[in-house]
Amino acid sequence: MATMPETFHPFGNGDAAARALADALADTLQHALATRARASLIVSGGSTPEPVYRRLSVTDLDWTRIDVVLADERWVEPGEEGSNADFICRTLLTGKAAQARFTGLKSPGARAADGLPATEARLAALHWPADCAVLGMGDDGHTLSWFPHADGLQDALSEDGPRVASITARQSVVTGMLTERITLTMRALEDLKLCALLIRGDAKRAALEKALLPGPVEDMPVRALLNHPLIDLQIFWSP
Numbered sequence: 001m002a003t004m005p006e007t008f009h010p011f012g013n014g015d016a017a018a019r020a021l022a023d024a025l026a027d028t029l030q031h032a033l034a035t036r037a038r039a040s041l042i043v044s045g046g047s048t049p050e051p052v053y054r055r056l057s058v059t060d061l062d063w064t065r066i067d068v069v070l071a072d073e074r075w076v077e078p079g080e081e082g083s084n085a086d087f088i089c090r091t092l093l094t095g096k097a098a099q100a101r102f103t104g105l106k107s108p109g110a111r112a113a114d115g116l117p118a119t120e121a122r123l124a125a126l127h128w129p130a131d132c133a134v135l136g137m138g139d140d141g142h143t144l145s146w147f148p149h150a151d152g153l154q155d156a157l158s159e160d161g162p163r164v165a166s167i168t169a170r171q172s173v174v175t176g177m178l179t180e181r182i183t184l185t186m187r188a189l190e191d192l193k194l195c196a197l198l199i200r201g202d203a204k205r206a207a208l209e210k211a212l213l214p215g216p217v218e219d220m221p222v223r224a225l226l227n228h229p230l231i232d233l234q235i236f237w238s239p
């Protein structure tokens, strides 16, 4: 069994983890806003972060100066099934946080690769590095849309290319049918003040323990974050 790193924070339940993470994100954003015109938050889909977003959405911050940026997206339009943009609008960009400026990743184009230049141009208009990120992980060891052995995975893991990459995942129970994706790259995660991985349940803990053991990044791409010398990944876990 792998030894858990000091950056692994176990909580008694999902609410406690969500509260701790929402408060840490709010602090980070607040500090950034004290010194800069705008601050930014990278957000993921999945079911686990919903309570974090709900809490943040009613938190007092100058949301008019906050950019909310998607970590990854299925190649679907807002309004279509599986849209992470819709999920973020529903759970985070409501209440006080409705004032935030949102940047989604879907652009016109039949394939994600066709939309990359337009998405990259939107991202280039934001302030980088971003301030904080909420990332998730699947039982298969993917994070963002960095799926094991996906087409495009090498580009997604690149630190010196664009901040966005197209992905065609191998279909699995985790990906479902929507295997065409767009994702932020490793470069987009550089120099974050808070990079949080939020996971829940014993299966995710077991997947994390496996990812902490030596092995190919392509098998469990979350390893690229866990092993990155400059990324201080803070892991929020609850049963």
Ligand SMILES: O=C(O)[C@H](O)[C@@H](O)[C@H](O)[C@H](O)COP(=O)(O)O
Binding pocket: 044, 045, 046, 047, 048, 049, 136, 137, 138, 139, 143, 144, 145, 174, 175
């Ligand atoms: O894009 C996807 O296929 C999913 O949204 C996925 O990336 C999800 O974020 C993680 O698998 C964690 O999901 P849960 O939080 O629901 O466990």
